[in-house]
Amino acid sequence: MILKKKALIAMITGLFMLLPVFTFAAVPGAIPLIFGIRLEFIIFALTLVGVAVFHHKTMYVALIGLLTLLILKYLFLPEYSFIEHLTGNAHEEGEWRTLVNLTGLLFGFGILAKIFEESGVPDKLPAILPDDWKGGFALLALIFVLSSFLDNIAAAMIGGTVAVVVFKGKVHLGYLAGIVAASNAGGSGSVVGDTTTTLMWIDGVSPLDVIHGYVAAVPALFIFGIPASIIQDRYHRIVKDANLVAKIDPYKILIVALILIGAILTNYFLDFPALGVWIAIAVGSMIRKTPWDEIPKSVQGTIFLVALVTCASLMPVDELPPASWQTAFSLGFVSAVFDNIPLTKLCLEQGGYDWGILAYSVGFGGSMIWFGSSAGVALSNIFPEMRSVVNYVKAGWFVIIAYIISFFIMLAIVGWNPHAPHKESKDAVHTEETISPVGVEPIAH
Numbered sequence: 045m046i047l048k049k050k051a052l053i054a055m056i057t058g059l060f061m062l063l064p065v066f067t068f069a070a071v072p073g074a075i076p077l078i079f080g081i082r083l084e085f086i087i088f089a090l091t092l093v094g095v096a097v098f099h100h101k102t103m104y105v106a107l108i109g110l111l112t113l114l115i116l117k118y119l120f121l122p123e124y125s126f127i128e129h130l131t132g133n134a135h136e137e138g139e140w141r142t143l144v145n146l147t148g149l150l151f152g153f154g155i156l157a158k159i160f161e162e163s164g165v166p167d168k169l170p171a172i173l174p175d176d177w178k179g180g181f182a183l184l185a186l187i188f189v190l191s192s193f194l195d196n197i198a199a200a201m202i203g204g205t206v207a208v209v210v211f212k213g214k215v216h217l218g219y220l221a222g223i224v225a226a227s228n229a230g231g232s233g234s235v236v237g238d239t240t241t242t243l244m245w246i247d248g249v250s251p252l253d254v255i256h257g258y259v260a261a262v263p264a265l266f267i268f269g270i271p272a273s274i275i276q277d278r279y280h281r282i283v284k285d286a287n288l289v290a291k292i293d294p295y296k297i298l299i300v301a302l303i304l305i306g307a308i309l310t311n312y313f314l315d316f317p318a319l320g321v322w323i324a325i326a327v328g329s330m331i332r333k334t335p336w337d338e339i340p341k342s343v344q345g346t347i348f349l350v351a352l353v354t355c356a357s358l359m360p361v362d363e364l365p366p367a368s369w370q371t372a373f374s375l376g377f378v379s380a381v382f383d384n385i386p387l388t389k390l391c392l393e394q395g396g397y398d399w400g401i402l403a404y405s406v407g408f409g410g411s412m413i414w415f416g417s418s419a420g421v422a423l424s425n426i427f428p429e430m431r432s433v434v435n436y437v438k439a440g441w442f443v444i445i446a447y448i449i450s451f452f453i454m455l456a457i458v459g460w461n462p463h464a465p466h467k468e469s470k471d472a473v474h475t476e477e478t479i480s481p482v483g484v485e486p487i488a489h
Contacts (some may be wrong), residue, residue, distance in 0.1 A: 313439045412447060
């Protein structure tokens with residue numbers, strides 16, 4: 045009876061979170077429609093509900109969902125090619141770069157977290173952090189800052205590693221939700237802090253047009269961070285005394301720094317952070333023994349995320365509702381269950397968004413469910429108890445509240461200032477400048 049009740053709650057929770065997805069699910073095509081919704085979206089929805097219900101078998105659920113979608117594609121679309129979907133064609137790149145990056149980062153940052161744990165730094169932190177709830181909040185604030193210039197996966201993994209040490213392995217699920225939220229919020233206003241904002245930058249959006257995402261992200265940190273820290277403090281307080289036996293290993297700190305620098309540089313120059321991570325790991329293996337045994341611990345979580353992201357990429361989302369703050373707000377909920385990378389690409393093609401508001405929505409919105417962001421999936425490799433959608437939402441309810449309140453704080457302070465499609469506006473400015481030496485400023489519609 046209890047199991048049936050939990051399964052029912054999980055299904056209701058999953059279906060509730062999926063409602064925004066169906067706002068753009070009725071796309072015409074050769075695939076059959078059920079109640080006006082294409083069958084791919086229904087299969088994807090059932091896959092997400094399956095993840096919520098069978099949270100101990102998430103990898104298998106995601107793989108079954110992916111296989112079902114591929115069978116459907118080949119049955120009704122004879123010209124469809126999954127290989128071309130991955131490798132791309134003359135008109136689009138394909139999904140291979142995203143999937144390779146995700147795989148490399150999840151495995152690589154798993155190794156990074158272990159090296160950082162063995163460096164001795166986490167053992168010394170209890171002497172620095174306050175020994176009440178403010179210590180937990182200080183750690184979340186540190187994760188927030190780290191994520192502003194690091195990949196959010198790295199920030200979450202480092203934060204989780206520190207939490208294990210300072211809380212003696214007793215980390216509340218609500219605080220874990222806070223770690224995921226801090227890592228995503230910190231990157232939401234920086235073009236080097238999150239994959240979605242980096243996509244905007246690469247596509248021509250100015251970093252200055254994204255940075256006001258922090259107008260929402262900063263208050264969100266306080267709205268979710270304070271209750272998360274108080275809950276953790278009541279569950280298990282930071283032990284003030286540092287481990288006096290532990291010694292700092294400067295070489296392992298150097299390896300951690302090399303991995304992070306490698307990720308930043310290759311992300312900036314090549315849009316391929318995983319390459320820099322693994323080059324640094326290879327160099328580090330010549331200095332200290334690499335904890336290769338961390339890779340098997342990340343296998344299931346990595347396969348799950350790659351399969352789920354691939355499922356999302358197979359959805360026929362060719363257009364979104366008209367650009368508006370209401371659409372941006374809705375996309376925050378969509379990103380909790382749907383890969384935010386293709387969503388961001390669609391928004392860039394469509395244009396007419398306020399990029400800072402959108403960056404916050406698609407970046408922070410994924411924190412509402414554990415698999416809504418790669419940071420959450422990576423952290424679940426350390427804390428498998430995160431994989432229950434019902435328990436995660438129940439324990440981390442303040443993340444949803446923080447998203448909603450902070451969105452409207454930002455809207456009230458900065459307003460909705462949509463930018464014209466940046467590629468077209470650049471061409472228009474160039475044309476005007478050739479006519480008049482004075483030039484004309486681009487007009488935001």
